[in-house]
Amino acid sequence: MKQLFVVGTGPGDPSLIAPKAREAIEASSDLVAYGLYMDLLGDICAGKQHHDLPLGEEIGRAKLALELAASGKTTALLSSGDIGIYAMATVVFELLDQQLQGQIDQPEWLEVEVEVIPGISAMQAGASRVGALLGHDFCTISLSDLLTPWETIDKRIHSAGAGDFVVSFYNPVSKKRDWQLNHARDVLLQYRPASTPVLLGRQLTREDEQVTITTLEKLDAKDVDMFTLVSVGNSESRHIVNGNKQWLYTPRGYKKKL
Amino acid sequence: MKQLFVVGTGPGDPSLIAPKAREAIEASSDLVAYGLYMDLLGDICAGKQHHDLPLGEEIGRAKLALELAASGKTTALLSSGDIGIYAMATVVFELLDQQLQGQIDQPEWLEVEVEVIPGISAMQAGASRVGALLGHDFCTISLSDLLTPWETIDKRIHSAGAGDFVVSFYNPVSKKRDWQLNHARDVLLQYRPASTPVLLGRQLTREDEQVTITTLEKLDAKDVDMFTLVSVGNSESRHIVNGNKQWLYTPRGYKKKL
Secondary structure, eight states: OOEEEEEEOBSSOGGGSOHHHHHHHHHOSEEEEOHHHHHHHGGGGTTSEEEEOOTTOHHHHHHHHHHHHHTTOOEEEEESBOTTSSSHHHHHHHHHHHHHTTSSOOGGGGGOEEEEEOOOOHHHHHHHHHEETTSSOEEEEEOOOSSSOHHHHHHHHHHHHHTTOEEEEESOOBTTBOSHHHHHHHHHHTTSOTTOEEEEEESTTSTTOEEEEEETTTOOGGGOOTTEEEEEOOTTOEEEEETTEEEEEOOSSOOSOO | OOEEEEEEOBSSOGGGSOHHHHHHHHHOSEEEEOHHHHHHHGGGGTTSEEEEOOTTOHHHHHHHHHHHHHTTOOEEEEESBOTTSSSHHHHHHHHHHHHHTTSSOOGGGGGOEEEEEOOOOHHHHHHHHHEETTSSOEEEEEOOOSSSOHHHHHHHHHHHHHTTOEEEEESOOBTTBOSHHHHHHHHHHTTSOTTOEEEEEESTTSTTOEEEEEETTTOOGGGOOTTEEEEEOOTTOEEEEETTEEEEEOOSSOOSOO
16 A cells, blocks of 8 residues: 555644654654654654655645655655644645646556644644633634735635634744734734733744733734744633733633624 | 643544643543543543533533642543633633632632643544645634524624635534524525535544535535534635545635635
């Protein structure tokens, strides 16, 4: 059997990697990933052939993983978080779809058994780190306009505001892109209070983790980098302080009508 | 130290339980959960004091867990999936918040160290089982109107439709509640095509798992029970068929303007 495992390795803490993900890596001879992820994984990746492609080479990584698997090498394509959420799993299926539509000529890819193994995503690591910020209806929005028109993203931020969803922003800023997050803040301020609690979680569950609790009004792109998760509470999310501990949570119920 | 672990044990498959969750259970003398979850967990729970409260007794379960921990017993409060997503973590913080506001009289609860450990949620188990349905912006909506006015839920479904989010419905039906899912379908049909792919995932990752791929038009509450996750693609989600395998995925990009 020609096998490709598509594996999410969680937010960073090795004790949050599911045993099923670990088994898939162990069963593989070849690992394809952005190199930084493999460094984080440490021992599990020892003795495997590593194929390290840089950030930005997502399609190249997915193609390579399919090629290796199609050639008979059991292969694991890895990314941190949940590989199905803004990550590599979708790229693999985009390629298979293109092959099925005859847009490319790699029929051997269709013989590969693909298994996707989910992982814990950054929003979950962040929400649990500060309490229970995802306790009620929530959404995720990527602020990257590389592949999505900004008008679409803007409309989606308005919809998230109108629906009063807890919002987690993925790809909040990049080196070339810094104004979108402040714009998103200004949109949400049209729908929910300035005091709405916000979580900034940088390098969550890793050694250099930084967790900041702020408010929607004070959210500023200058405090955020590409390793930061930004989660904004809904209009009823609460910030509570017990001595030197503080928590954010979103109540289960919804007393107020919109 | 008085310790309460608040632990999500994933969708059901023991190989999707994070080692960190397992360690927390092992470190505890007392486990509080709806009994069915403990049966699923099997050996990890052996030799622990089990406190089994039925479904519907969520507040009772959270109170008991805080009481046990405050009395010095290291305790784990468990639920399946991610305990921070529509689950028990929020109830614990609601109770601590009430105590901090002086609405109840359990000051000893405030001495408890609370640690929340996230787990893989049903939407992730479902999306990975069929490919990569959560590959772009998504939201979750609970259809339970026990604590949330129906008008709020209805407005939120409209917002999800307007924003063209992939939508996962939690609590889609119950014994007493069956019309909301069909209403939600009719709302989403105002915003996205009748052919939009839909995943029905029943008892995901468990022995009696049933996975059904259908369309938004054909989605019907009669095919759904309280153990079923319902995830509806966005307007660009794709259903692809390769021989006897089929996949659902949501492309990374967004070509069409809304």
